Amino acid sequence: MTDEHEQPDLACIDVVELVTDYLEGALPAATARRLEVHLETCPGCTEYVDQMRAVAGSLGGLPEDSLPPEVRDGLIAAFRGFRRHP
Amino acid sequence: MTEGNITALRRGDADAFATLIDRHSPAMIRVAMAYVPSRAAAEEAVQETWIAVMGGIDGFEGRSSLKTWIFRILTNVAMRSGARERRSVPFSALADAEDTGEPSVDPDRFLPLDHELFPGHWAMMPSRWPTPDEGLLAGETREVIAAAIADLPMAQRTVIALRDVEGWSSEEVREALEISAGNQRILLHRARSRVRNAIETYYGAVTAEPMDDTATKETDDRRA
Numbered sequence: 438m439t440d441e442h443e444q445p446d447l448a449c450i451d452v453v454e455l456v457t458d459y460l461e462g463a464l465p466a467a468t469a470r471r472l473e474v475h476l477e478t479c480p481g482c483t484e485y486v487d488q489m490r491a492v493a494g495s496l497g498g499l500p501e502d503s504l505p506p507e508v509r510d511g512l513i514a515a516f517r518g519f520r521r522h523p
Numbered sequence: 524m525t526e527g528n529i530t531a532l533r534r535g536d537a538d539a540f541a542t543l544i545d546r547h548s549p550a551m552i553r554v555a556m557a558y559v560p561s562r563a564a565a566e567e568a569v570q571e572t573w574i575a576v577m578g579g580i581d582g583f584e585g586r587s588s589l590k591t592w593i594f595r596i597l598t599n600v601a602m603r604s605g606a607r608e609r610r611s612v613p614f615s616a617l618a619d620a621e622d623t624g625e626p627s628v629d630p631d632r633f634l635p636l637d638h639e640l641f642p643g644h645w646a647m648m649p650s651r652w653p654t655p656d657e658g659l660l661a662g663e664t665r666e667v668i669a670a671a672i673a674d675l676p677m678a679q680r681t682v683i684a685l686r687d688v689e690g691w692s693s694e695e696v697r698e699a700l701e702i703s704a705g706n707q708r709i710l711l712h713r714a715r716s717r718v719r720n721a722i723e724t725y726y727g728a729v730t731a732e733p734m735d736d737t738a739t740k741e742t743d744d745r746r747a
Contacts, residue, residue, distance in 0.1 A: 453628045456627075488722075488723075498660045499668070513540060517535070
């Protein structure tokens with residue numbers, strides 16, 4: 438708890454490598470605190486973290502390809518037949 | 524998926540089966556693609572998996588979630604299919620092969636590490652994106668993002684699709700792909716970093732860091 442004061446400030450070039458671990462809550466507490474201290478005075482890294490958060494949070498609206506409809510319907514028909522005559 | 528749904532499947536409820544297919548097939552295709560050489564082969568593996576689920580649901584003991592069980596079957600089917608094509612490696616090996624240790628941001632964007640005042644700090648800061656209120660997927664960036672994801676190496680693409688597109692938890696991704704927590708985060712980080720870079724390139728949005736410009740290339744060029 439005390440030795441964190443002796444560690445040098447994080448540089449921006451380090452912060453950009455730690456962002457995902459930070460957003461995932463996977464950074465050691467002392468490192469997370471150093472990162473937050475850095476963000477308080479660094480608009481560039483604050484913007485960067487916001488952008489990474491925006492990327493992570495926005496992709497849920499992308500469409501994902503599924504099975505071709507005829508394959509899907511074939512499977513459901515097979516399920517009906519299978520369960521009727523197991 | 525709740526116990527009630529499993530009961531419905533065992534009872535032969537085709538609607539419950541259809542719901543299950545629609546919910547999981549996109550992610551299953553994503554995962555299968557990491558093991559087999561083509562989209563067609565991935566769809567075949569998914570189809571084969573659903574047939575196995577049909578036949579195995581009565582024997583499913585509920586020691587894992589239904590989702591976990593389905594994806595375990597899928598991985599086995601896809602690995603076997605990939606092995607026939609001499610392509611298949613465990614996902615973790617694919618991930619290791621892809622990891623070139625690339626920096627998340629072009630190092631030229633930062634001041635040198637021996638800079639007197641601001642070592643390793645931004646020389647060209649990221650500037651605020653002109654994102655519409657409706658979000659990144661509302662405008663043309665939607666195509667930029669889709670293209671950036673499609674260009675990712677396979678392991679990164681699979682992880683970002685499962686985590687951020689499908690909304691899986693990190694635990695679910697780790698379990699389905701049999702990778703460590705650390706590996707999962709590295710792949711996610713590389714993938715999100717590349718997508719962020721693609722958006723930034725599209726917006727063309729970088730600004731010179733105002734507090735210090737003596738070390739930037741631009742200044743050197745101007746002097747030259």
